[in-house]
Amino acid sequence: xxxxxxxxxxxLSQAGRTHEQGAQAxxxxxxxxxxxxxxxxxxxxxxxxxxxxxxxxIPAPDVANAKYLHPVLAQPPEALTGLHLEERQxxxxxxxxxxxxxxxxxxxAGVTRGTHALLKMNQKDGFDxxxxxxxxxxxxxxxxxxxxxxxxxxxSDSDHRAAGPEFFSKHSLAELSRxxxxxxxxxxxxxxxxxxxxxxxxxxxxxxxxAFDIIARxxxxxxxxxxxxxxxxxxxxxxxxxxxxxxAREFGTNNLPDCSNMCHESSGSGLTPTTGLGKGSxxxxxIHEAEVLIIMGQNPGTNHPRMLSxxxxxxxxxxxxxxxxxxxxxxxxxxxxxxxxxxxxxAMGALLGxxxxxxxxxxxxxxDGDMALLRGIMxxxxxxxxxxxxxxxxxxxxxxxxxxxxxxxxxxxxxSWEDIEEISGISRAQLLEAxxxxxxxxxxxxxxAMGITQQRxxxxxxxxxxxxxxxxxxxxxxxxGTCPVRGHSNVQGDRTMGIWERMxxxxxxxxxxxxxFTPPTKDGFxxxxxxxxxRLGHTxxxxxxxxxxxxxxxxxxxxxxxxxxxxLTVYVGTKLNRGHLVTGETSLLLPxxxxxxxxxxxxxxxxxxxxxxxxxxxxxxxVLVPVEGDQLSEVAIICGMAIATLGxxxxxxxxxxxxNYDVIRDHIARVIPGFEDYxxxxxxxxxxxxxxxxxxxxxxTENGKANFSKTTLEKYSLEPDxxxxxxxxxHDQFNTTIYDYNDRYRGIHGERRVxxxxxxxxxxxxxxxxxxIDITSHYKGEQxxxxxxxxxxxxxxxxxxxxxxxxxxxxxxxxxxxxxxxxPTSKYVVVTVVPTAINNPLRVKAREEMxxx
Numbered sequence: 097x098x099x100x101x102x103x104x105x106x107x108l109s110q111a112g113r114t115h116e117q118g119a120q121a122x123x124x125x126x127x128x129x130x131x132x133x134x135x136x137x138x139x140x141x142x143x144x145x146x147x148x149x150x151x152x153x154i155p156a157p158d159v160a161n162a163k164y165l166h167p168v169l170a171q172p173p174e175a176l177t178g179l180h181l182e183e184r185q186x187x188x189x190x191x192x193x194x195x196x197x198x199x200x201x202x203x204x205a206g207v208t209r210g211t212h213a214l215l216k217m218n219q220k221d222g223f224d225x226x227x228x229x230x231x232x233x234x235x236x237x238x239x240x241x242x243x244x245x246x247x248x249x250x251x252s253d254s255d256h257r258a259a260g261p262e263f264f265s266k267h268s269l270a271e272l273s274r275x276x277x278x279x280x281x282x283x284x285x286x287x288x289x290x291x292x293x294x295x296x297x298x299x300x301x302x303x304x305x306x307a308f309d310i311i312a313r314x315x316x317x318x319x320x321x322x323x324x325x326x327x328x329x330x331x332x333x334x335x336x337x338x339x340x341x342x343x344a345r346e347f348g349t350n351n352l353p354d355c356s357n358m359c360h361e362s363s364g365s366g367l368t369p370t371t372g373l374g375k376g377s378x379x380x381x382x383i384h385e386a387e388v389l390i391i392m393g394q395n396p397g398t399n400h401p402r403m404l405s406x407x408x409x410x411x412x413x414x415x416x417x418x419x420x421x422x423x424x425x426x427x428x429x430x431x432x433x434x435x436x437x438x439x440x441x442x443a444m445g446a447l448l449g450x451x452x453x454x455x456x457x458x459x460x461x462x463x464d465g466d467m468a469l470l471r472g473i474m475x476x477x478x479x480x481x482x483x484x485x486x487x488x489x490x491x492x493x494x495x496x497x498x499x500x501x502x503x504x505x506x507x508x509x510x511x512s513w514e515d516i517e518e519i520s521g522i523s524r525a526q527l528l529e530a531x532x533x534x535x536x537x538x539x540x541x542x543x544x545a546m547g548i549t550q551q552r553x554x555x556x557x558x559x560x561x562x563x564x565x566x567x568x569x570x571x572x573x574x575x576x577g578t579c580p581v582r583g584h585s586n587v588q589g590d591r592t593m594g595i596w597e598r599m600x601x602x603x604x605x606x607x608x609x610x611x612x613f614t615p616p617t618k619d620g621f622x623x624x625x626x627x628x629x630x631r632l633g634h635t636x637x638x639x640x641x642x643x644x645x646x647x648x649x650x651x652x653x654x655x656x657x658x659x660x661x662x663x664l665t666v667y668v669g670t671k672l673n674r675g676h677l678v679t680g681e682t683s684l685l686l687p688x689x690x691x692x693x694x695x696x697x698x699x700x701x702x703x704x705x706x707x708x709x710x711x712x713x714x715x716x717x718x719v720l721v722p723v724e725g726d727q728l729s730e731v732a733i734i735c736g737m738a739i740a741t742l743g744x745x746x747x748x749x750x751x752x753x754x755x756n757y758d759v760i761r762d763h764i765a766r767v768i769p770g771f772e773d774y775x776x777x778x779x780x781x782x783x784x785x786x787x788x789x790x791x792x793x794x795x796x797t798e799n800g801k802a803n804f805s806k807t808t809l810e811k812y813s814l815e816p817d818x819x820x821x822x823x824x825x826x827h828d829q830f831n832t833t834i835y836d837y838n839d840r841y842r843g844i845h846g847e848r849r850v851x852x853x854x855x856x857x858x859x860x861x862x863x864x865x866x867x868x869i870d871i872t873s874h875y876k877g878e879q880x881x882x883x884x885x886x887x888x889x890x891x892x893x894x895x896x897x898x899x900x901x902x903x904x905x906x907x908x909x910x911x912x913x914x915x916x917x918x919x920p921t922s923k924y925v926v927v928t929v930v931p932t933a934i935n936n937p938l939r940v941k942a943r944e945e946m947x948x949x
Contacts, residue, residue, distance in 0.1 A: 133772070133784075133787050135771075136769045136787060137789055138768055139368060139372070139373050139375070139796070140599060154627075154631055154651075154911065159881055160870075160883055168270050168677050168678055170273075170655070171902075172277055172849075176849060180846050181843055182843040182845060184424070184841070184842055185843065186426055188404060188430065188431050228400045228585065230403055230581070230709060231379075231708040231709055246401075253691060253693075255282075255723075257282075260286075261288050261300065265300065268298050269297050270297060276834070277673070277833075280672045281834060281835070285670060285690075285723045286669060286685065289686050290684070291306075292679055294681045302684070308736045308737055308740035311637075312737070312740035318637065321348030321616070322349045324347070324636070325635055326344045326349070326353075327352075328352065328595045328641050329641060329644075330354070330359075330584025330586055332590055332642050333704035334589045334590075334592070334713070335705065335761065337586070337589065337641075338594060339738075341596075342594075343742075345615040346615075349616060350619060351621045355587055356590070357622040357918065358623055358919060359550075360545075360580055362914050362917040364917075365558070365917040366555045366561075366562065367562065369803060369805075370562045370802065371562060371790040372795040373788065375580070376579045376711075377577035377788060378710060381574070382575050383407070383579070384413060385574050386541045387416070387538070388416050389543065390417075390420065390541070391419045391420065391455075391543045391544075392548055393544050393546060394421070395427060395825075397841060400545075403581065404431040405433060408452045416457075417456055418533060419455040422460060423460075428454050428455050430450060433451075456533065460521070461893075462519070462895065463893070464519075464552060464812075465519045466560075467553055469522055470557070470561065471508055472516040472522065474563065475508050475513075475516070476531035478505065478509060480531065487535075487536065490567070493566070494567065497801065498566055498803065499799065501567075503804070515809065534568070538569055541578075544561065545583070546583070546923065547923055548561075549580075549914070549917070550914070550919055550922040551923045553810060553915070554923075556807040556808060556915070559807050562805070563807075572790060578790070579709075581709055585691070586706040586707060588709060588711075589713070594768075597625075598619045603767070606766070612747045623645070624918050624920060627649060630661060630662060631654055636663040637663060638664070640667050640669075644673040644674065644675035644676075646678055647674050648832050648905075650905060655678075659679060663680055663682065664681070664682045667683070668730065670689070670690045687726070689728075692718050693720055693727075694718040694719065695718055697755050697756065698754075702756075703715045703757065704716045704731075704757065705783070707786065712785055712786075713771075713778065715779070715783060731753065731754055735750040735751070770786045818928055819853075819895055819897045819928070820927070821897050821926075822923040824900060825900065826842075826844065826900050827839045848900050849903055851885045851899050853897050854889075854890070854895070857897070858889055861929060863931060866886055867932075868932035869887050869931055870885070871927050873926060874926045880906060883932060908920055908922050
């Protein structure tokens with residue numbers, strides 16, 4: 097295997113070198129298209145509508161009584177932590193965000209360690225924020241290039257406290273499961289490899305070689321490699337992600353579910369057949385240049401706070417913003433930029449002013465009504481085109497680049513206003529206001545996130561978004577295009593590296609050529625299929641590279657039962673989470689480095705890399721000395737497992753890749769298009785852009801065209817007392833990591849077990865503010881019930897309710913998925929709500945037994 101030019105593979109002194117970093121001469125200016133290279137962009141998203149390998153029905157678990165049936169709780173404990181309600185805030189960030197950032201950073205990591213981490217986060221010579229995947233500026237970066245949630249993530253990763261073997265000897269799994277998710281996270285960094293052996297109720301220390309031997313023994317004892325599941329978190333950088341899929345495929349399986357299956361799988365499934373690439377087409381500069389930004393199913397103030405800075409720039413440049421969300425979110429209302437505190441001319445306004453108004457038109461859509469809303473806007477646009485021929489629809493783009501326009505047009509025109517208004521909950525007049533903003537503009541960007549992709553019709557709604565952009569010619573030019581906003585820091589990069597259960601033949605052939613083995617071609621299991629297979633007893637080993645599937649996935653008690661059926665569960669992580677407590681017969685808990693940690697190997701200080709939401713790959717190089725202990729890097733853990741499991745059967749030099757991560761990147765450069773000369777390009781300040789066809793109006797679909805879609809708008813009926821639930825994050829969490837019990841933008845303090853309800857829906861059910869309630873979900877005749885939530889009156893469309901995950905995830909049926917993408921429908925759960933029952937027989941019996949003891 098020849099070395100790639102500029103590779104330090106044969107010169108260890110070159111490893112991790114950064115002296116080449118100077119000014120980034122090729123950084124695109126605002127409005128310019130970035131240099132991307134000529135290689136085709138990797139696209140690992142399905143467009144095949146024939147899904148699911150595992151069709152079996154999984155019966156609804158006894159969610160409400162699970163706490164009495166299993167000593168280790170899979171759900172967060174029901175004990176309330178003390179709700180205090182305040183008015184919903186109308187301005188995001190500001191001085192409070194700065195103070196909270198310092199509070200978390202200094203409180204967990206200490207002043208010196210915490211400050212050092214913050215000042216190096218998202219810098220060109222530093223480490224990548226481990227929370228969201230929002231891109232960093234190509235050129236100038238501020239001294240404090242982070243947001244409040246990034247500071248919380250950095251503080252958590254930089255925690256100087258330790259959860260070592262002594263901690264686990266004091267606390268059984270059952271005791272730990274009765275701690276809140278916040279307190280589990282605050283126990284500190286994992287420091288030593290641990291094992292729970294059959295019959296034990298504690299984790300205890302184990303040596304790394306012995307841990308690898310257990311993994312190898314269980315994997316090699318299986319009847320088929322397909323009896324193993326290899327799950328990946330979106331926090332995992334490119335290099336370990338590539339090795340993880342390499343090991344799984346060399347072992348013999350494509351069972352590589354990942355968190356993409358639960359988030360933007362619907363985006364990839366909708367974008368691939370329409371634009372030819374399952375990723376977004378815009379850059380950060382495009383956001384600044386846009387004339388119109390449409391933000392759908394997304395709450396940037398909490399989930400991607402640095403996006404607000406980009407929206408502020410766009411607003412200052414004259415952009416109009418249309419926000420589509422069932423909830424009125426502070427970050428879509430007004431924004432005080434914390435960076436302005438460092439500017440003497442702006443500091444007072446940033447402290448006391450009303451902030452920058454963000455949204456011009458706010459469409460408070462009903463849950464799952466986004467497709468109807470889009471059709472209403474486009475119906476207005478076609479009417480405007482009839483009155484102003486050639487002024488609204490970009491006929492030149494349509495004629496040169498697209499197919500299917502007439503079928504799409506008739507589909508929109510044939511949709512009745514009655515259906516549009518009923519399904520969306522938005523009036524024809526409100527939709528006209530939005531359409532009038534769009535009509536004469538062509539530099540349009542649509543941003544979306546989980547509020548779109550986790551609907552039943554998530555894929556079809558993404559296609560409808562693309563239809564709107566195509567009819568306006570709003571793609572493949574500055575200030576226009578698709579912007580699916582990714583969640584975790586490298587969730588997009590993991591998919592690029594091959595973390596996917598259905599990789600194309602071209603990728604598998606490249607692996608075979610590079611590593612000398614024949615990869616399996618049978619499709620593997622995605623997340624939903626993996627959970628079903630585990631629950632049915634079809635698998636024996638579950639290996640999780642980061643993440644917390646128990647709390648992130650649907651139907652929590654089904655996942656818990658699936659884990660309990662495994663011979664071996666393996667969890668690689670930096671800090672303790674609830675998913676580590678619900679185990680197989682044997683379980684390993686293996687500590688690893690965080691993004692902020694210095695990773696020293698034989699070749700020196702190693703760096704990894706991540707790909708952000710806009711296709712920029714940049715370096716991640718830790719700056720903090722890891723807490724004292726016996727952690728290994730993710731790369732070392734995967735290589736250690738591979739050596740122990742594959743033995744003499746492998747031709748891959750796993751030792752070389754452990755010692756020098758440039759060797760991994762040399763392999764990636766020869767396997768994945770767009771990564772040629774990877775080691776050299778990664779050392780350029782700010783990294784490099786991956787090729788992106790739609791960004792250049794090169795549509796790599798099967799027919800080479802941008803394809804309009806004829807979507808299907810479905811109407812669903814509810815029983816008179818039923819409501820539709822969507823799950824959301826609080827402001828003090830990122831994904832399943834809970835930093836505190838507050839959600840200050842929504843006025844929630846000291847509690848997470850809350851249900852946001854329209855006041856009219858509360859009155860109709862005889863429920864008052866702060867009443868305790870039970871919530872039951874209904875799906876195909878089955879029910880799942882969670883108890884002891886607190887009702888909170890809120891500005892949400894009538895018939896809709898909202899709750900935080902993971903608390904509400906037990907209500908999401910494993911069988912309820914978006915068509916084509918197989919993504920769990922966490923944004924469409926049919927529920928009923930009643931005052932909490934106080935005479936539950938099992939509850940009474942359990943209470944009596946506890947009192948008797």
